Each structure stands twice: as structure tokens, then as C-alpha cells.
Amino acid sequence: MEGPQIITRIFLLLLLFMLPLGPAWHAAAQRCPQTCVCDNSRRHVICRHQNLTEVPNNIPELTQRLDLQGNMLKVIPPAAFQDLPHLTHLNLQHCQVELVAEGAFRGLGRLLLLNLAANRLSTLPQEALDGLRSLRRLELERNTLEELRPGTFGALGSLATLNLAHNALVYLPAMAFQGLLRTRWLQLSHNALSVLAPEALAGLPALRRLSLQHNELQALPGAALSQARSLARLELGHNPLTYTGEEDGLTLAGLRELALDHGALQALGPRAFAHCPRLHTLDLRGNQLSTLPPLQGPGQLRRLRLQGNPLWCACHARPLLEWLVRARVRSDGACRGPRRLRGEALDALRPSDLRCPGDPAGDEDEELPPGPRAPPRRPEHEETTGGTPCPPTCVCGGETRHSACDGRGLQAVPRAFPNDTVLLDLRRNHFPSVPRAAFPGLRHLVSLHLQHCGIAELEPGALAGLDSLVYLYLSDNQLSGLSAAALEGAPQLGYLYLEHNRFLRVPGPALRALPSLFSLHLQDNAVDRLAPGDLSGARALRCLYLSGNHISQVSPGALGAARELEKLYLDRNQLREVPTSALEGLPALKELQLSGNPLRALQDGAFQPVGRSLQQLFLNNSGLEQISPGAFSGLGTGLRNLHLQKNQLQSLPAPLWLSGLELLDLSGNPFHCGCQLLPLHRWLTGLNLRVGATCATPPSVRGQKVKVATAIFEACPGWTAGKAKRTPTSRVSAGRSTTHRRHGGTDKVGP
Numbered sequence: 001m002e003g004p005q006i007i008t009r010i011f012l013l014l015l016l017f018m019l020p021l022g023p024a025w026h027a028a029a030q031r032c033p034q035t036c037v038c039d040n041s042r043r044h045v046i047c048r049h050q051n052l053t054e055v056p057n058n059i060p061e062l063t064q065r066l067d068l069q070g071n072m073l074k075v076i077p078p079a080a081f082q083d084l085p086h087l088t089h090l091n092l093q094h095c096q097v098e099l100v101a102e103g104a105f106r107g108l109g110r111l112l113l114l115n116l117a118a119n120r121l122s123t124l125p126q127e128a129l130d131g132l133r134s135l136r137r138l139e140l141e142r143n144t145l146e147e148l149r150p151g152t153f154g155a156l157g158s159l160a161t162l163n164l165a166h167n168a169l170v171y172l173p174a175m176a177f178q179g180l181l182r183t184r185w186l187q188l189s190h191n192a193l194s195v196l197a198p199e200a201l202a203g204l205p206a207l208r209r210l211s212l213q214h215n216e217l218q219a220l221p222g223a224a225l226s227q228a229r230s231l232a233r234l235e236l237g238h239n240p241l242t243y244t245g246e247e248d249g250l251t252l253a254g255l256r257e258l259a260l261d262h263g264a265l266q267a268l269g270p271r272a273f274a275h276c277p278r279l280h281t282l283d284l285r286g287n288q289l290s291t292l293p294p295l296q297g298p299g300q301l302r303r304l305r306l307q308g309n310p311l312w313c314a315c316h317a318r319p320l321l322e323w324l325v326r327a328r329v330r331s332d333g334a335c336r337g338p339r340r341l342r343g344e345a346l347d348a349l350r351p352s353d354l355r356c357p358g359d360p361a362g363d364e365d366e367e368l369p370p371g372p373r374a375p376p377r378r379p380e381h382e383e384t385t386g387g388t389p390c391p392p393t394c395v396c397g398g399e400t401r402h403s404a405c406d407g408r409g410l411q412a413v414p415r416a417f418p419n420d421t422v423l424l425d426l427r428r429n430h431f432p433s434v435p436r437a438a439f440p441g442l443r444h445l446v447s448l449h450l451q452h453c454g455i456a457e458l459e460p461g462a463l464a465g466l467d468s469l470v471y472l473y474l475s476d477n478q479l480s481g482l483s484a485a486a487l488e489g490a491p492q493l494g495y496l497y498l499e500h501n502r503f504l505r506v507p508g509p510a511l512r513a514l515p516s517l518f519s520l521h522l523q524d525n526a527v528d529r530l531a532p533g534d535l536s537g538a539r540a541l542r543c544l545y546l547s548g549n550h551i552s553q554v555s556p557g558a559l560g561a562a563r564e565l566e567k568l569y570l571d572r573n574q575l576r577e578v579p580t581s582a583l584e585g586l587p588a589l590k591e592l593q594l595s596g597n598p599l600r601a602l603q604d605g606a607f608q609p610v611g612r613s614l615q616q617l618f619l620n621n622s623g624l625e626q627i628s629p630g631a632f633s634g635l636g637t638g639l640r641n642l643h644l645q646k647n648q649l650q651s652l653p654a655p656l657w658l659s660g661l662e663l664l665d666l667s668g669n670p671f672h673c674g675c676q677l678l679p680l681h682r683w684l685t686g687l688n689l690r691v692g693a694t695c696a697t698p699p700s701v702r703g704q705k706v707k708v709a710t711a712i713f714e715a716c717p718g719w720t721a722g723k724a725k726r727t728p729t730s731r732v733s734a735g736r737s738t739t740h741r742r743h744g745g746t747d748k749v750g751p
Helices: 001-031 315-328 380-386 675-685 729-735 736-742
Strands: 038-039 042-047 065-067 089-091 111-115 137-139 161-163 185-186 209-211 233-235 257-259 282-283 303-305 335-339 402-404 423-425 445-450 469-472 495-497 517-520 542-546 567-569 591-593 616-618 642-643 664-665 696-697
Touching: none
Parallel strands: 042 065, 065 089, 089 111, 111 137, 137 161, 161 185, 185 209, 209 233, 233 257, 257 282, 282 303, 402 423, 423 445, 445 469, 469 495, 495 517, 517 542, 542 567, 567 591, 591 616, 616 642, 642 664
Antiparallel strands: 038 042
């Protein structure tokens, strides 16, 4: 009987141990929001499609996976999940989220996956993603994001995958992804990206895959792409690229796969990928290539995809075929012509099969190719609707309606382009002047590229008949002036690019011929002043870029004619003071760039005329040593971003009235942390922003943040022990949702 007694005693002991724990465990298992399903054994909570307007407050604390998709949350407030420290997966897709407040995810130090896809986010505050130090994957696709601010992702040091596909991004600023030290895949497909700043991809040392397909890139952004030095796979398909060559500067030593499929490529330079030595697979499907030269440089290339191109299999394609055999590159694609080879697979042909008229073995009826580098002639119905044939030295794409003669060494503007051309690329030729009626019959032309052509003059009537022209690129030429007569004939012109020319003045009288001008680019010219009348013809102007000139004076009234102006870039000039009086009459100005001017000081009311509208102000690298207490008066709650980094500020009056700030950068200033800085310290203590303000002196606190260097201020008169005094600004910063509701829940800047 000894055995049964031992078993009984063990059972009773176990029962005694379990009795105190039983009720607590049972209560934990029963704690579950009424509208949710809780699987406590797996620590999963599912609250899908329950019309919830806020995060339930009685979710079990030990929950690891929380699924809230399909609700109506609209706003994710600060610390919304602070009672769920064990979360690893959080699904918030399809929740109509319009705002993620700063600190919304603080406390989720174990979160691995955050899904915010298919919401209504148009912006992300700087600290919206703080606290997610373990996050590995962030899904932000199918929102309405229009801009990315440097620092937004700075707290995501463990992130491996960032998905920003299907948004509304048009531009990537420098250091947009700073802090993403472990990110391996960045998805930016299905946006409207047309420009990438040269440093846009800097700070991504581990990036292996970049998806940029389905955007609006008209040229390969080589400078930006080459910053992602670890890239192995680059996807650029479905962009309107027409040509790429070595000058585009794609330098990626580790690149293995490159997709340029389904674009508008009509030609490739032989050294286009010379600086991608490990390139293994090149996808060129669905372009307008009639042939391409043997590619120099990618010595490891093994697969070349050419399906869907109008390949012309005549004698001029022999070098390509010989190179494919010699380099052991597998290719696909079929011949569109000549007739005897139509439909034949390229990889089934021998060089001797490729013949031209006059060859000893050539057929009498062998067709002539339509030009040295052009695709076959259009079908008959296309010639009828498209108009005249393509000039012999150019490439004209029937389906894309793009025509290109770039880099052909032309000495005069060619003519006889198809009448339905919408994009004409004449870059890198040499035209000393553009004559009268230089583009006859091109009334459908939308975009005209004349960069790097040595142009010194546009003759009167040069643009005659270009009724649909919207984009005119005249950058990097020798222009020193423009007349109204030269620009007449393009009434829809909205974007005029004149950077890197020789302008001494803004061509104000000429602008009267452009009633629809929206954006004027005059960067890096020799303009030395702005005088009244310089913008008298630019009444519809929204964006004026004058960076990198020699402007030392902006006279009162010089900008007044452009009352719709929203962006004004005067950075990298010679201004010694803010042109306050010249800002009068600009009620719509939202962004003002003054960085890189020798300002030294800001006087009271410096920005008073644009106080109600200004949202972004750049004053970095301006040699600022002093800022008057009232310098920012009048700006109020409207100012969102203030850049004061890399100046010479030792002190700064606390701008208590700037209660709408979402980004304040004070880094790189030699602050002296003494009693005169106590008001700034107090203000920063209550401000829920990273500002980068660091003490340079005295030596005892050198390198410490002004915000936390409490010990140095304790001896100051007026110091209050304990928590620093809160300010009106700190109250707004702590409850960012209040500010966003007041501004309509959006931070959209610019047109």
C-alpha cells in the first residue's frame, strides 16, 4: 500500500500549490475585450472589423499578437499601447488612421512587426515611431504620404524591411532614411518619384534590395543610387527612362540583379553598367530597343532579358550577337524585322544570319533599317496618325510617343519628328542658338529637354506652336538672358529650368509670356540682386529657386508681383540680413530657404510679414551668432519646421510662442550652458522633440545635451527644484493630437 499512499500525497501537495494560483490564472484568461477574440494559450488577440474608434483598454497584458485591422481608429494617441509591453506583432491596417501621434508606440520595445498599411497617413511626425528599438518590419504601403522628413525613421535601428509602396511621394530629400543601419529591403514602388536628392539613400549601409518600379524617373538617378553601396538587387521597371549611359553614374560594385523593364528605353550606352562588375542579370523587357551594343564592364553578366523589344536583326546587330556568344550570356527576345527573320528567337541566330543590303549573301529584297539607331518603321496606321517619320539620327518610340536624339553630336536642332511626340530629348548636343519655329508640328509636346547643349540664345519665336508644352529644360547652357518673344508660343509652360547658366538678373520681362508659369529654377547662376519688376510677369508663380547665386540685396517690392508664391529658395547667396520688407505681399509663402547666407544675426520681427503662412524655415549654416528675443514673433503656431543647425549660437532666447513646432534642429551650435541659457533649458525640458542642442562650454558639461544638463543650471537665480516649469509649448507638444486636430490633421507643405 506504500505506493498508492505516496501517489496520493504527491497529488495533495500539487493541489495545495495550485489552489492559490488558480483564481489568478483563471481571471487572466477571462480578461478579454467584449468585441475581441482572445487566444490566451498563444497570446493572440483579434479585434477585426468591430468599428472600434480607440484601442481597447482591457487587453491581456501578456498579449504578443494584436490584430485591430478594419476598425475606425483615425488617431493613434501617445502611449496607446503602453500596457502591452510584450507585443511582438501589431496589425493596424485598414483602420482609417490619419494621425500617428508622437510617442504613440512608446513602451513597445519588443515589437517586431508593425502594419499600418492601407490607412490615410499623409505625414509622419518626427517621433511618431520612437520606442520601436526591436522593430524588424514596418508596413506603410497604400497611404497618402507625400513627403519624408529626415529623422522620421531614426529610432528604428533594427528595421530590416520598410515598405512605402503605393503612396504619393514625389521627392526623396537627403538623409531621408538616416538611422536605418540594418535595413535590407526598401520598397518605394508605385509612387510618383521624379527626383532623388544625391544623399537620399545615404545612411543605409546594409541595403540589399531597392524597389523603385512604377515611378516617374525620366533619368537614372545614378548619384543617389550609388550611395547604397551594398545593393545587390535594384528594380527600376515601369519608369519613363529613355536612355542610360556611363554619364548617369551608376556605381554599384555588389549589384547582381538590375531590372529596367517596361520603360521607354530606346538606347543604351556601351558602358552604361561599366561600374557594376558583378552584375549577373539585366532585365530590359518591354522597352523600345531595336538593338544595343556589346556591354562593357559587367564581366559576370549571365542573363540578358530582351522580350518585348522591337529587335532589328540585321548586320548592325552582329556585334551584339557575337558578344553574347563570347561572354556566354543567355538572352531571349525575338526579331521584329527584317521580314525573313520576323519572329525568330535572337538566341537561335548566328552572326552570319544577320545581313544588310549590299552584303555578298544579302537578299535582293532585304529591308533597310529605318536609321542607324532607330527601331523599324511604324506600321502604316501609326504613320498616318503619328505624322512625319523620325529624323535619321534619332529614336522615336511609337507607343511611348518619346523621341530622343541625345548625345548625337548634332550641330543644329533636327526636324521632322512624329507629330504626336510628347517628350523630346535633345540633351548633350551643341546648338549655339535655337532658331525661330524650331519645333514645327509638335503641338502635343509636353516635355522638351535641351540640357548641356551650349545654347547661348533662343531666337524670337523659338517655341512657336508648342501649345501643350509644360516642362522646358534649359539647364547647363550659356544663356545670359531671355526675351518675351523667345518664349511666346508656349502658353501652358509651367516649369522652366534655367539652372547653371549665366543669368545676371531674373528675366522678368520674358516671364510675361508665360501666364501659367508655376515653378522657376534659376539656381547656380550669377544673379546679384532682386529688384522691383523682376517678377512682374510671374503672377501664377508658386516656386522660385534662386539657390547658389550672388544675391546680396532683395529690394522691397521685388517679390510682390508673385502673390501666390509658396516656396522661396535664397540659400547659398550673400544676404547679410533677412529681407523682411521684401517678404511683404507674400500671403501664401510656406517655405523659406535662407541657409548658407552670412546672416550673423536675426532682428526682431524678421519674419513678421509671412508669420501667418510660413511652415518651414531654413537658417542653417548661416553664421548666426545672435538671435533677438523677438526674431520669430508673428510666426505663432503655423511654423512646423525650424532649422538652426551648424551656426555659431552660444545662447538662444526660448521661443515660447512657437507652439506648433514638429521639428527643431539646433545641432552643431557651440552653446554655453550658463544661467543665460536657463530659459532655453526650461523650454526644451517641456518640449517633446529631439533638438540636438549640445553644450560646448563650460568644460564640465561639454558634450551634454542642453535639455538634460540639469546640474549646471541648479545654481542659477530663478531655478526651481524638481521638475522644470512647463510652458504652453510643452503642453501642446505633450498632446500632439491637439495640434494636429487644429491644423486639420495634415502637415502638407507646398503645392
